[in-house]
Amino acid sequence: MRIRLGHLAVAIGLFAVEVAIALWWRDRFVRPYLGDVLAVAMVHFGLRGVTPLNAAGASAWAFGLGVAIELGQAAHVLALVGLQDNALARVVFGGVFDPSDLVCYGLGGALAFLVDRMGMGRSVIGAKRAA
Numbered sequence: 001m002r003i004r005l006g007h008l009a010v011a012i013g014l015f016a017v018e019v020a021i022a023l024w025w026r027d028r029f030v031r032p033y034l035g036d037v038l039a040v041a042m043v044h045f046g047l048r049g050v051t052p053l054n055a056a057g058a059s060a061w062a063f064g065l066g067v068a069i070e071l072g073q074a075a076h077v078l079a080l081v082g083l084q085d086n087a088l089a090r091v092v093f094g095g096v097f098d099p100s101d102l103v104c105y106g107l108g109g110a111l112a113f114l115v116d117r118m119g120m121g122r123s124v125i126g127a128k129r130a131a
Helices: 005-024 030-050 055-074 087-093 099-119
Strands: none
Touching (some): 005 030, 030 099, 055 087, 055 099
8 A cells, every 4th residue: 555645734724724724714715616616626635645546537536525515415425314403514515506606626636646746756655666
């Protein structure tokens, strides 16, 4: 198993930003839009940190997860499983379908891919070195 420390550090930093946004930010741009962009980027870097996925694969999976969650909102999955009143579930999965979120997820995946390809170092634990 390969662990990419730089990617994990970015994912943890983005998680901290996401928590701060969820707890303290009340506006009409950062929380609803930038938060969605950063959420997909956080998943991308988390996946890159602990899986063998390349940048394109991690972006695709992160975007796909965002789309799946958004479609789950459209289908009212939280209500179907009895979690519509659970505050943590509503923060993690959201509660209202919004097509603009899909655009944010696409932007987050694309930006994460570009940042990953342009600037991430090669700090890896457990990788085999070429002889």
